Amino acid sequence: QVTLVESGGGSVQAGGSLTLSCAASGYTFNGRCEGWFRQEPGKGRVVVAIALADGSTTVTNSMTGRFTISQDNAKNTLDLKMSNVKQDDTAMYICAVGNSLGRGVRCQWNYWGRRTQVTVSS
16 A cells, blocks of 8 residues: 655745655655646646656646755655745645556556645745
8 A cells, every 4th residue: 555645835935945755655766657746726736746657857837947856765755845936836735656657658646645735925
């Protein structure tokens, strides 16, 4: 059984930095089909930064240059480093892992974390 637990969320001022961490049990982060999503109230879940099935990473355009995803092998965590945050970054942040769909870069997302709230104030 895979369990993902996010931590590090909270309140931060615009322009500041925050690091979210996703700890896994029953799973070892391996750099493929792992990543972070976010969801605002009343809206769908969107990609923040993910490692694709071929090991490459992608960050949503509006977050490129501000958000990075990294893996801490010693702790078995997947971290999202957020810098120069904006009020638009206010959302629930969710960690997810999955497996390759068999060709190309597509992933099937099988496990989702419990979410952590990030609130950016002006």
